[in-house]
Amino acid sequence: MRILIWHGYLLGGTGSNVYTRQLAREWSRAGHDVIVFCQEQHPEQHDVGGARVIRSDVGGLLPVFVLDHYEGYRVRLLQDCSRGELDAWIEANAAAVRESLPADFLLCNHVLLGGAVGRATGAPYAVKAHGSELEYSMRGRPELEAWGKEVLAEATTTFTMFTGMAKPMPCEPPEREKIAVLRPTRRPLRSTSAPPELPGLIAASVWMKN
Numbered sequence: 001m002r003i004l005i006w007h008g009y010l011l012g013g014t015g016s017n018v019y020t021r022q023l024a025r026e027w028s029r030a031g032h033d034v035i036v037f038c039q040e041q042h043p044e045q046h047d048v049g050g051a052r053v054i055r056s057d058v059g060g061l062l063p064v065f066v067l068d069h070y071e072g073y074r075v076r077l078l079q080d081c082s083r084g085e086l087d088a089w090i091e092a093n094a095a096a097v098r099e100s101l102p103a104d105f106l107l108c109n110h111v112l113l114g115g116a117v118g119r120a121t122g123a124p125y126a127v128k129a130h131g132s133e134l135e136y137s138m139r140g141r142p143e144l145e146a147w148g149k150e151v152l153a154e155a156t157t158t159f160t161m162f163t164g165m166a167k168p169m170p171c172e173p174p175e176r177e178k179i180a181v182l183r184p185t186r187r188p189l190r191s192t193s194a195p196p197e198l199p200g201l202i203a204a205s206v207w208m209k210n
Contacts, residue, residue, distance in 0.1 A: 001104040003027055006097060006117055007038040008109065009062075010070070011046040011053075016109050016130045023107075025049035035100050037093065041072065056096035058089055063113060065136040078112065078137040079144065086113060094120035111158075112137065112144060115151030126157040 007020040020036060028034040028049035035052045039062060043053035062073040063081050078086075094117050097106070106125040108114035110133045118125030138144045152158050 002033045004103045004106045005036045006108040011040040024051035056093045065132040090116045093117045097121045111148040127155045128159045
């Protein structure tokens with residue numbers, strides 16, 4: 001299968017960066033054609049198996065959820081960026097993804113701005129929600145919460161890591177059955193099934209339908 005993973009950030013460190021790197025590695029080792037879209041400047045320093053890494057030209061802007069230093073970027077909190085800046089950033093990323101379409105599966109990390117990037121590609125997309133955007137940028141900000149709900153409503157599936165995140169999501173999609181929960185486990189080989197959207201699970205999660 002041809003799988004596109006949009007991440008938008010780096011491949012090192014913690015959280016969604018590590019998740020993306022491991023996911024790309026496991027899927028590519030399973031024999032899938034995997035492409036990762038991110039802003040990692042040194043992909044050769046990270047083990048992504050046989051996955052290809054594409055760095056979209058975003059004009060130097062990097063909207064983030066927690067301020068940190070990112071070499072070569074103008075870093076701003078997502079909630080501090082204007083809608084015009086975000087729309088331009090989204091389109092730059094979506095354009096890069098569209099060049100690699102068609103694909104069997106498009107997975108976009110982060111409700112915002114990943115869900116918005118997925119929608120802008122015009123292709124079917126799934127969203128992997130992470131706590132960072134939900135808690136640090138979206139929660140308590142009605143405009144961002146509404147935007148998140150819009151992009152999730154058009155996604156094929158919204159993936160979360162555990163039930164505790166799925167229930168309090170500030171932008172929960174209107175169709176509850178579109179939420180899928182991935183639970184960590186120490187015995188992934190005991191899992192006998194996987195969601196149709198995820199052809200092969202990373203070695204840290206099993207499938208659970210909410």
